[in-house]
Amino acid sequence: MSIVSPINIGDLTLEELRAELEAMAERPFRAAQVFEGLYREGLSDFAAFTTLPKPLRKKLAARFTIGRLALEARLESRDGTAKLVFRLRDGDCVETVLIPSGQRTTACLSTQAGCKFGCAFCASGLRGFRRNLAPSEITGQALHVARTAGAGVTNYVFMGMGEPLDNFDNLARAVRIMNAPEGMGIAARRLTVSTAGLVPGIERLKELDLQVNLSVSLHAATDRLRSRLMPINRKYPLAALIGACEDYLRAGGRMITLEYILIKGTNDGPGDAEGLAGIARRLRAKVNLIAYSPVPGLPFETPSDGDVARFRRRLEERKVRVTVRLSKGRDIFAACGQLAGRLGDEDRPDGARG
Numbered sequence: 001m002s003i004v005s006p007i008n009i010g011d012l013t014l015e016e017l018r019a020e021l022e023a024m025a026e027r028p029f030r031a032a033q034v035f036e037g038l039y040r041e042g043l044s045d046f047a048a049f050t051t052l053p054k055p056l057r058k059k060l061a062a063r064f065t066i067g068r069l070a071l072e073a074r075l076e077s078r079d080g081t082a083k084l085v086f087r088l089r090d091g092d093c094v095e096t097v098l099i100p101s102g103q104r105t106t107a108c109l110s111t112q113a114g115c116k117f118g119c120a121f122c123a124s125g126l127r128g129f130r131r132n133l134a135p136s137e138i139t140g141q142a143l144h145v146a147r148t149a150g151a152g153v154t155n156y157v158f159m160g161m162g163e164p165l166d167n168f169d170n171l172a173r174a175v176r177i178m179n180a181p182e183g184m185g186i187a188a189r190r191l192t193v194s195t196a197g198l199v200p201g202i203e204r205l206k207e208l209d210l211q212v213n214l215s216v217s218l219h220a221a222t223d224r225l226r227s228r229l230m231p232i233n234r235k236y237p238l239a240a241l242i243g244a245c246e247d248y249l250r251a252g253g254r255m256i257t258l259e260y261i262l263i264k265g266t267n268d269g270p271g272d273a274e275g276l277a278g279i280a281r282r283l284r285a286k287v288n289l290i291a292y293s294p295v296p297g298l299p300f301e302t303p304s305d306g307d308v309a310r311f312r313r314r315l316e317e318r319k320v321r322v323t324v325r326l327s328k329g330r331d332i333f334a335a336c337g338q339l340a341g342r343l344g345d346e347d348r349p350d351g352a353r354g
């Protein structure tokens with residue numbers, strides 16, 4: 001990451017901040033106090049860091065900024081799902097979705113503005129890629145929902161707009177900041193990185209050993225169909241993806257979840273279930289089924305509840321552990337990228353899409 005002055009202090013991990021303080025002839029233990037002010041107390045002005053001596057507060061204010069995300073919109077669905085849209089400093093919008101389910105509330109965090117991977121069924125891919133989010137823009141979403149979600153957020157998934165592993169360095173920084181006891185103090189087991197199948201990213205994740213959960217968006221069990229739905233499969237076909245997942249598991253990674261969006265008449269047949277079950281068994285993975293949420297302008301349909309139940313049964317008959325995530329928030333454009341796309345386009349001079 002190239003850092004220009006003034007530095008957004010939220011882009012630094014604890015270790016990086018310690019090094020910065022040492023370079024400023026300050027004692028490194030101050031970094032933990034700064035982290036506590038930033039992430040536990042949510043302070044946004046160095047003058048309010050009362051645990052720090054006044055001269056240090058002044059030095060920090062001269063060297064760093066504290067950037068916070070601006071909330072542009074918050075929509076609540078009838079089913080409890082909430083979608084938040086944040087305006088970035090350069091005017092673009094990203095989304096965060098809060099999904100309550102039983103005792104859990106999961107926050108879906110974006111890692112990029114737009115996405116370059118162009119999956120055929122996805123609203124985020126429609127508008128193309130704009131840029132990677134900085135670590136502070138990723139953790140900023142988490143910080144906002146942690147401080148404002150009434151019932152409390154229990155789990156965080158890097159799975160909103162963008163491909164997290166395509167923004168690897170900033171994702172890794174965000175994970176470290178969220179995981180640090182002096183920072184947000186979120187246990188790694190409550191953090192999940194989701195990928196569309198970026199094999200080199202899975203390899204890097206394995207080497208970094210962050211101990212987060214890995215979730216792979218599979219959505220098809222043959223190369224033919226997957227390459228049609230997810231162009232990334234042309235570069236990293238199933239054999240390479242499955243091989244990378246196996247290596248990840250061998251290296252001590254946590255259990256993998258396979259995400260599978262069920263699309264009516266496209267990937268919901270008996271052969272699809274059999275292929276998916278084979279991959280899941282090979283990886284000892286859990287399958288998370290999600291009924292497709294329609295996106296205006298895209299030619300895909302939502303399966304009926306009966307279709308989803310049948311597909312689930314076929315997997316379970318093959319001894320695969322399955323969860324079904326009910327499609328939530330359809331009344332608030334909860335499919336990834338839909339609402340930010342609308343808000344972002346309103347402010348674009350030509351109203352262009354994609």
Ligand code: SF4
Nearest residue numbers: 115118119122125162
């Ligand atoms: S599904 Fe994920 S990887 Fe594919 S276009 Fe959408 S955001 Fe990008």
